Amino acid sequence: MGGSSLPSMGLLPRRALLAGTAALAATACTPSEDPTAPSLSPSPSPTPTAGPFGLAVPSTIRVTVHEGPFGTSIIDGAAARLRENFPGVEVQVEAVVSVADEVGPTLSTTPPDLVNNSGDGRLALGTIADELTPLGELLESPNLAGTPIRDTLYTGALSPGIVDDQQLAMQYTLIVHGLWYSETLFSGHGWSPPNTWDDLYELGAAAAETGRTLFAWDPTQAGEYLDLVIASAIKEDGHDLRLELDNLAPDAWRNPAIERILGQLRRLVQSDQLAEYPDGARERWASGGPLLCPAGATLLRQTKPTMRPDFMPTVAPVPTITRAPKLPFAAIHSEADESFFVPRNADNPQGGMELLRTLLSPEIAAEFSELNELPTVIRGATPESPALASQVRLLADAGENTFKWLFIKYYGLGEQSTAAMAEFLRGELDPGELIDRLQTMCDEVREDPDVVKYEAE
Structure with missing residues (x-):
C-alpha cells in the first residue's frame, strides 16, 4: 500500500x-x-x-x-x-x-x-x-x-x-507485554497464572473468595485490555490475523478468535470481575488489590511509588481460548520501543x-x-532484579515466537479505540457493536488517500 x-x-x-x-x-x-x-x-x-x-x-x-x-x-x-x-x-x-x-x-x-x-x-x-x-x-x-x-x-x-x-x-527499550501479578500473593494462595480464558474465569472465582476482583481498570487503561484481546487472538489464530489487522484488511476485526475472546471478556464484565475506578487502577493493583494487570513493562515505573515492598511483580503470557492455539502458549507480544x-x-x-x-x-x-x-x-546489559528476570525469562521462553502490531500507534487510533473499549468494559457495547466500531475506524483509515500507509510483513 x-x-x-x-x-x-x-x-x-x-x-x-x-x-x-x-x-x-x-x-x-x-x-x-x-x-x-x-x-x-x-x-x-x-x-x-x-x-x-x-x-x-x-x-x-x-x-x-x-x-x-x-x-x-x-x-x-x-x-x-x-x-x-x-x-x-x-x-x-x-x-x-x-x-x-x-x-x-x-x-x-x-x-x-x-x-x-x-x-x-x-x-x-x-x-x-x-x-x-x-x-x-x-x-x-x-x-x-x-x-x-x-x-x-x-x-x-x-x-x-x-x-x-x-x-x-x-x-x-524492549517492552514485554503480558499479565502482571504478584508472585508473593499467588504463591501464598497456591494460584497459578491462567493458560486459557476458562482458567482465567476460574481464577476470578477464587479471587472473589478472598474479596478481590480479577482486574481493575480506569479510562486511561482501557486500551491495554484491547491489547490483551488482540494478543490473545493472534496467539489463537496465528500471524495471518496479525497481518490482517496491521494491514487494515476488510473485516479483520470480525475474525472468530476476536469474537470468542470478546465474549469471554464480556463474561468477566458481567460477573463483576473488572472493577472500574475513575483513576488509579494500576496503583490499586500494585498495592495488593486486584489480581492481574494487563500491561507493558512500563507499568513498573508508573506503580513503583505505591508498590508493596514484598510484591515481587511478575509477568506471564496472555491466555488463549484453547489449549492448542496456532502459536505456542509461550508466545508473547514484545516490541522494541x-x-x-x-x-x-x-x-x-x-x-x-x-x-x-x-x-x-x-x-x-x-x-x-x-x-x-x-x-x-x-x-x-540487564541487571539482576525479580521483575527484570521475569521479563528476560519470558523473552527466552518465547524465542522466535514474539510478535507485535503497529497500526493503532502508527495511524493515531489510540484515542478512538481506547474510548470504544472503555464503553465495552462498562457494558455499554456488546462484542458485535465493539467490533463494528473498530472495523469502521480502520476502514476509514484504509480508504483515506491522504494517509501514508505501511505494509506489515
Missing part, C-alpha cells in the same frame, strides 16, 4: 517496511547505506574534534525527548557521561508532549540534533525518511566498551527503524550520533534498566 507525502514538509512518498515480528535473536539485519548521505566523519575545521563522528569540542547538542513515562531520564545518564568524556560539550534536553507537533515543522529548517520519537504524537518514520540521517555509521562504531554497536543488539531493535532498506532510527533519530538538517548531527552511541553502551543501558525495571535492546 502506498501513500502521499506531507506537502507542507516537501517530503517524498515512502512505504515504511516494518517487520511484523521481533525475533529477538543475537544477529542483526544489515540495511544498506545511502551513498548520497552526508558523511559524519571528521572534516577539516579549526574547532577540535573527537570521537568516531568528529564531535566538535566545545559544542552544544540539542535533544528533544517525549514527555512520557521516562521523561528526560531516558537520556540523562548518557548526557552526563558524554559531558564527562568531552568537557566543553553541553547537552540541552527538552521534553515535549507531541513530537509530531513540536519537531515535525522544524525538520527541514532547524531541528534538534537527536530526537526521541515516542508517544501517541510520534512522527511516522515513512513520511520523514528524506529528513533523517542514515545510521549505518553508528551501527559500525564502537560503544564505550569498544564493541561494535551492531554486535550488541537484538534484531528486534533494528527492524522498526528501517525504511527503504536504510536504518533511519534506533529503538532503545522508544525510537531515536538524528535529523539530516541538524546543526550538530555529530553530537546527536555521539550521544546515541553513548546511550547504546552497556553501562548506560544497565543504569536505565535498573532505574526503570525495563530491558533495553543491548544484550547482556
